[in-house]
Amino acid sequence: MMLLFVALSTQAFGQAGTNASLSGTVTDASQAVLPGATVIATNNSTGVQAKATTNNAGIYNLAGLQPGTYKVTVEMTGFQTSTKTEVRLDVGAQNRLNFEMKVAGVATQIEISSSVQDMILESSSTTGTVLQEKTITSLPNLNNDMMDLINVMGGVVRNDYDTVFGNSTQTFGGVSSTNVNVQRDGITVSDVRFTQSGIVSPGRLNPEMVSEFKMVLTPVDAEMGRGAGQVQVLTKSGTNAYHGSGLWSIMNTSLDANE
Numbered sequence: 389m390m391l392l393f394v395a396l397s398t399q400a401f402g403q404a405g406t407n408a409s410l411s412g413t414v415t416d417a418s419q420a421v422l423p424g425a426t427v428i429a430t431n432n433s434t435g436v437q438a439k440a441t442t443n444n445a446g447i448y449n450l451a452g453l454q455p456g457t458y459k460v461t462v463e464m465t466g467f468q469t470s471t472k473t474e475v476r477l478d479v480g481a482q483n484r485l486n487f488e489m490k491v492a493g494v495a496t497q498i499e500i501s502s503s504v505q506d507m508i509l510e511s512s513s514t515t516g517t518v519l520q521e522k523t524i525t526s527l528p529n530l531n532n533d534m535m536d537l538i539n540v541m542g543g544v545v546r547n548d549y550d551t552v553f554g555n556s557t558q559t560f561g562g563v564s565s566t567n568v569n570v571q572r573d574g575i576t577v578s579d580v581r582f583t584q585s586g587i588v589s590p591g592r593l594n595p596e597m598v599s600e601f602k603m604v605l606t607p608v609d610a611e612m613g614r615g616a617g618q619v620q621v622l623t624k625s626g627t628n629a630y631h632g633s634g635l636w637s638i639m640n641t642s643l644d645a646n647e
Contacts, residue, residue: 406574406622408477411449412486414442414462421446422489425464429475432457433627455479455600455622462487478518479600479622517541519601521624532637534593534601534621535570541603560605560617568617577621596635599624 414425427448429438433456440448458475467489477483519527519537529536538560539546545559558565570578572593604618 406455406479406571406620407451408453408455408479408481408483409449409451410453410458410460410475410477410483410485411447412484413446414448414464414487414489415446416467416489417491419488422464422467425462425467425487425489427487428461428463429453430459430461432459433629434625435628453477454625455481456625460485462489464489466492468492478520479602479620480604517543517603521599524595524598524601529595531639532592532594532635534595534598535619537601538603538619543603543605560603563617568619570619570621572621573623593621594635594637596633597623 410429414422414427416422421442421444423442423444423446425442425446425448427440427442427450429450430436431454434454436454438450438453440450442448455477458477459471459473460475461469461471463469468491470487470489472485472487475483475485519541524534524537527537527540538544543560543562560568568578569576598621600620600622602618602620602622604620
């Protein structure tokens with residue numbers, strides 16, 4: 389029973405590092421807060437909804453959201469329904485999105501396509517870089533391993549194996565690669581056996597299976613677990629659209645170009 393509890397706790401702890409959260413304040417035109425407003429976030433890919441109600445300070449909080457693009461709607465009696473579309477939540481993001489409600493009149497609903505300016509990234513003190521799925525598939529990748537893309541991201545110094553001391557000289561925002569934690573869907577997958585290889589994972593992370601790829605430089609939030617730096621990989625999730633793909637990766641010297 390104790391082992392089961394530990395396993396479930398570890399999984400829940402790991403998911404907290406990859407899931408996104410969205411919070412904000414709902415006010416009227418005079419900037420007075422609106423308690424009791426209903427906030428609904430709908431995932432565009434799956435249709436799954438998450439709901440929250442604003443508290444006495446007009447604040448709502450939606451935690452544990454699957455990273456992706458959302459439509460966020462606010463409803464309250466006596467006010468026009470306000471909707472913001474194309475709200476992008478990256479892996480591990482802690483975003484704020486505020487709403488200003490208008491008194492109900494002829495129009496009953498307002499729909500706004502959200503921009504970067506609407507998202508307030510002040511809930512987390514961490515800094516990092518996120519590669520979206522489109523970028524992941526467009527970047528050249530000889531080995532078909534997502535870990536190779538670490539070297540093209542800001543703050544990373546490529547690995548140069550030290551033959552004298554037998555360790556890696558790769559750094560990650562100034563931090564040695566041996567102190568960087570690699571997570572896949574919230575579960576640690578760091579290669580703890582061959583630390584001299586740099587920032588690597590025991591299993592190959594094919595770009596075809598990756599939805600988002602995020603580097604977190606220091607400081608690292610406590611819910612992300614161990615490590616002075618983080619590499620967070622989010623694999624693709626299912627959607628309401630039926631689709632499939634296949635990939636064959638072959639590396640053979642006979643296929644190499646002539647000198």
